[in-house]
Structures are given as C-alpha cells and as structure tokens.
Amino acid sequence: xxxxxxxxxxxxxxxxxxxxxxxxxxxxxxxxxxxxxxxxxxxxxxxxxxxxxxxxxxxxxxxxxxxxxxxxxxxxxxxxxxxxxxxxxxxxxxxxxxxxxxxxxxxxxxxxxxxxxxxxxxxxxxxxxxxxxxxxxxxxxxxxxxxxxxxxxxxxxxxxxxxxxxxxxxxxxxxxx
Amino acid sequence: xxxxxxxxxxxxxxxxxxxxxxxxxxxxxxxxxxxxxxxxxxxxxxxxxxxxxxxxxxxxxxxxxxxxxxxx
Numbered sequence: 001x002x003x004x005x006x007x008x009x010x011x012x013x014x015x016x017x018x019x020x021x022x023x024x025x026x027x028x029x030x031x032x033x034x035x036x037x038x039x040x041x042x043x044x045x046x047x048x049x050x051x052x053x054x055x056x057x058x059x060x061x062x063x064x065x066x067x068x069x070x071x072x073x074x075x076x077x078x079x080x081x082x083x084x085x086x087x088x089x090x091x092x093x094x095x096x097x098x099x100x101x102x103x104x105x106x107x108x109x110x111x112x113x114x115x116x117x118x119x120x121x122x123x124x125x126x127x128x129x130x131x132x133x134x135x136x137x138x139x140x141x142x143x144x145x146x147x148x149x150x151x152x153x154x155x156x157x158x159x160x161x162x163x164x165x166x167x168x169x170x171x172x173x174x175x176x177x
Numbered sequence: 178x179x180x181x182x183x184x185x186x187x188x189x190x191x192x193x194x195x196x197x198x199x200x201x202x203x204x205x206x207x208x209x210x211x212x213x214x215x216x217x218x219x220x221x222x223x224x225x226x227x228x229x230x231x232x233x234x235x236x237x238x239x240x241x242x243x244x245x246x247x248x249x
Contacts, residue, residue: 035227036227036230036231037230040231040234066186067184067186067187067190068184068186070186071184071185071186089185089189090227090228090231091231092185092186092189092190093186093189093190093193093231093232093235094231094234094235094238096186096190097235097238097239097242098238100242101238101241101242101245104242104245104246105245113184113186113187114187114190
C-alpha cells in the first residue's frame, strides 16, 4: 500500500474549526506532556501493552507502512492534547523504531515505508520531456525538407517560367499585356 | 530526499540516523562525594538536545532489534 493512494477519510470537513469555541478541543489546550522524555515514556508505556501490540501486529500484517503508522499515532497524540506537534515530530522516529521492534518480535514481514513506491516506474515528467524533444526534432527535420526560403524561391522561379512560357497574343485585335 | 507524499516520518527517521552517532559509555563514579563525570559526559554526548536524546533511545531499541534479527 502506498501512502499516496490512501483515502483521506479522516480529513476535516470544511468549516469544522468554526463549530466549537477556541480552546474547546484538546489540541487547543496546553499539552499534557511538554518534553520529549515525557512523551517517550507515555508512548513506551502505551506500546508495550499487550492489547496495543496485538492490534499493531494485525495492522502490520495488512501491509500498512510503518511510516504511516508512526505518523498516525503521533497525530492522534497531538489531537488528544497529549503533546505538541513539535514533540510529536521529534518522537516519530522512535515510534517507527518501536513499531519495527514489535514487528520483528512477532516475526511479521512488514513494510517499513522507506522504499520509494515509485522506484522502477518511469517518471511522467521524463516522458513528457522526451516527447517534447522528439517533437522538436521532427519539426526541425520537416523544416529542412520543406524550407520556407527554398519553397518561396521555388514558387517564384516557377511563376517566372510560367510567364516566360506564355505565348504572346498574335492576333490584330488581341490585347497586349 | 523523497518524502513520499506528505508524511514527514521517513525524512525525520533518516535525519535522526545521521545524528545518532556512536554510543558513549558512562563510567560509574566511585563514591557519593567523588567528582562526578556525569555532567562532563552529558555535555560530550550533547544530551541537552532532545533529538539526541531520542536518538539514544532509538539506538537502544535498534540494538534490541538487531539481536532479534540476528537470532532469527
């Protein structure tokens, strides 16, 4: 599963921030754990519980990347008012390591999310640049085949020839050009 | 560095790998009144930085993981 293909089902509804007064949400209050150490302790306690571990293993088996899980867990912490976003960012690598530890302990083949999902795929931008280059080359070749100056000189020569080949009128009443 | 969407986890993880460095052993002092080297060691390890503290925690977990993977 790639992160880009995930549906954003938990995205806020437009205007949702206006439906409750300021400070009415946990993340608008002062965070419960203000330091990295407190947050680490909180997560280590939570993640070492059997219930959490079992659920985590189930999710890992579903091929959900570790990076996504870590991000979701820390974001939930921010939403619950446990810690600030800054602390969440600092703690995230540790969460990843913990999740991978749980995965290793349960002997689960998990997706770490560190491999580029687009690896081996041809970039759209590359294809577009090649297409443009080819287009230019074709245009340049066509220009060589039917050079405008050449075409112009050809047509004028042809016209001259035509004029020359035109016979002068011979009759008495014929108009002279 | 690729971020694969808007998830910063990968970038943060890789950046912390750089900061992790090597583990420093803290030697125990002999007595209660002995001049402690803990502060000095702490300074050397730069543990005042939260990211370094996280990296230290990470290295411990990483070691556990390596042990598990080596056993398997």
